[in-house]
């Protein structure tokens with residue numbers, strides 16, 4: 557499974573380099589995810605030079621931003637092509653101190669309590685054993701340290717409205733179709749989606765308590781898997797629903813595409829010694 561995921565991201569290195577400056581709703585949602593995560597990091601007031609770990613570093617956007625803020629960044633990424641792009645981008649940005657590690661979230665080669673912050677944006681959906689990886693991320697965090705990451709929302713509005721993607725209807729329809737066609741479901745790895753409760757259980761594996769959680773990002777809307785809103789209309793719908801969500805409007809506040817959470821690793825109590 558991991559080999560297929562790594563191969564997929566090796567092939568997607570260009571996509572993940574360009575997506576942050578691309579037009580379209582999806583790109584806007586990724587930009588917002590990164591901006592929100594970095595704003596949350598600012599709110600933590602970590603000490604300058606604090607050790608931080610980026611897991612699933614992709615093309616290096618979070619790692620470079622965190623290094624530019626003065627943190628001592630280590631970045632883990634299994635896909636060699638991604639790692640190469642990230643290194644080159646970091647060098648061009650003058651961030652030569654980032655420690656790039658080819659590795660896997662399920663087995664992080666760092667000692668317990670090494671980092672003040674672990675950031676994992678867009679990675680959990682691709683993990684074959686997310687609870688194991690979360691336990692690893694929790695292990696390398698110091699007690700009282702921060703975990704900041706995202707999952708794809710299982711109850712995202714664009715998925716609920718499309719019968720081909722709805723989490724209740726789609727798997728049954730696919731099973732019937734596959735049985736009729738006598739084939740097993742596709743071998744291309746697919747991103748998993750998580751509910752708020754599922755994310756809380758994962759945070760528990762890391763020994764961390766959720767401090768904040770938001771969903772945001774609406775679209776790209778599809779029907780039967782095909783886009784049906786143009787770019788302009790899609791952006792307008794995304795902006796309107798995002799505003800409603802920020803004001804706490806029912807439905808909009810919990811059905812964004814991305815679910816981003818900040819959590820804090822529990823301090824060690826006397827009962828743990």
Ligand SMILES: C[S@@+](CC[C@H](N)C(=O)[O-])C[C@H]1O[C@@H](n2cnc3c(N)ncnc32)[C@H](O)[C@@H]1O
Pocket residue numbers: 558561562565566572611612613614615617618632633634635638659660661662676677678679682683
């Ligand atoms: C959707 S991309 C997100 C990249 C980056 N964090 C961002 O937000 O721009 C997911 C990344 O997770 C990486 N990844 C996949 N499996 C992983 C694993 N087991 N451990 C660590 N990273 C993994 C992929 O190679 C890919 O670079």
